[in-house]
Amino acid sequence: MSPTRVVHVIAPGEVEDHRHPTGGNAYDLALVAALRATGRLVALHPVAGVWSSPSAADRHRLRSVLAALPDSGKVVVDGLVACAAPEVLAEAQRRMRVVVLVHMAPEAPAGPDGGGGPRQALTEAGAVVATSEWTRDRVLDLGGLAPERVHVVTPGVTPAPVAAPDPAGRRLLCVASVVPAKGHDLLLDALASLLDLDWRLVSVGDLTRHPQHVLALRRRLGREGLATRIRFTGPLTGAELAREYAASDLHVLATRAEGYGMALTESLARGVPVVATAVGGVPEAVGRVGDGEPPGLLVPPDDREALAGALRSWLTSRSLRATLRSRARDRRTTLGSWEDAAAEVARVLDAVAVGPLR
Numbered sequence: 001m002s003p004t005r006v007v008h009v010i011a012p013g014e015v016e017d018h019r020h021p022t023g024g025n026a027y028d029l030a031l032v033a034a035l036r037a038t039g040r041l042v043a044l045h046p047v048a049g050v051w052s053s054p055s056a057a058d059r060h061r062l063r064s065v066l067a068a069l070p071d072s073g074k075v076v077v078d079g080l081v082a083c084a085a086p087e088v089l090a091e092a093q094r095r096m097r098v099v100v101l102v103h104m105a106p107e108a109p110a111g112p113d114g115g116g117g118p119r120q121a122l123t124e125a126g127a128v129v130a131t132s133e134w135t136r137d138r139v140l141d142l143g144g145l146a147p148e149r150v151h152v153v154t155p156g157v158t159p160a161p162v163a164a165p166d167p168a169g170r171r172l173l174c175v176a177s178v179v180p181a182k183g184h185d186l187l188l189d190a191l192a193s194l195l196d197l198d199w200r201l202v203s204v205g206d207l208t209r210h211p212q213h214v215l216a217l218r219r220r221l222g223r224e225g226l227a228t229r230i231r232f233t234g235p236l237t238g239a240e241l242a243r244e245y246a247a248s249d250l251h252v253l254a255t256r257a258e259g260y261g262m263a264l265t266e267s268l269a270r271g272v273p274v275v276a277t278a279v280g281g282v283p284e285a286v287g288r289v290g291d292g293e294p295p296g297l298l299v300p301p302d303d304r305e306a307l308a309g310a311l312r313s314w315l316t317s318r319s320l321r322a323t324l325r326s327r328a329r330d331r332r333t334t335l336g337s338w339e340d341a342a343a344e345v346a347r348v349l350d351a352v353a354v355g356p357l358r
Helices: 023-037 056-067 086-093 117-124 133-141 184-192 211-223 238-246 262-268 282-286 304-316 318-332 338-351
Strands: 007-012 042-047 074-078 097-102 127-130 150-152 171-175 200-204 230-234 250-253 274-277 296-299
Touching (some): 007 023, 023 074, 023 097, 023 262, 042 056, 074 338, 097 338, 127 133, 171 262, 184 200, 184 211, 184 304, 211 230, 250 262, 262 274, 262 282, 274 304, 282 296, 296 304, 296 318, 304 318
Parallel strands (some): 007 074, 074 097, 127 150, 171 200, 250 274, 274 296
């Protein structure tokens, strides 16, 4: 196969580190696997670096990886990497077909003239793929990109059987890294007001990204009578994570920021409803079904009372549980596959031209 027919995927260095899974890394890996399943040759290039604030050495490492790729090559660059090194991306676009994959809404442009930072990186790319309509809108808000160059490719889901529900809906699940942005503190606030009801929560997610936040949450468990109700598992992947999805009745996400919400769709793929904050791309991920209603309850962000009220309604209303479970099973049939996502990304890559855009 010609070197120019290979798809090269540039991702953060920890993309394959199952000790620190993220939604962005999960998307990158699933996309690579799905592209390979279509018969394309795909090379994954993890590039080590602190991409939230890269050093000169990090940028040099990225430049070296890109420099080794062939002219006219097809390259997908994770937005976390691309937006941190716009000048490197510009060099690559001059001789390759570069698509930037944006998982989270980029921050505002650097500098008063809008130059540098995410805006420059995304305008230098041949095309941009956003993982939700909400994220696409934020990309276009930066300015400088024609709408036809920004495409939406929502995450797929892994096929799974419908989970067997507990009639009382007591088994709650939250899949998210335990960091302030994901709202575990808000979730504990809400659950502390529901100790008169029967429930258990399993919290699956990385416990190492914000140790002080995790410590504060653990201290609250004993202080507020939650220690026997809530279990933090740390990060899980593969069969272990699938077992937790299958053993849950309701997925709860109190996040304060979210580009899409892949964990929510993994629950919906099993017919498990959700309670989540209506931020970012979450409403898109949750979706709506034939009756025009979501397969769960959406509440405002940072609203403890609304979150607690939604959870109390779920735990005390048999008819609500039945309705939301029926909607979740309906939503399950409309979720896209990773094969669909890979086909869309491949179409974007095939259409991208080589060379400067301005």
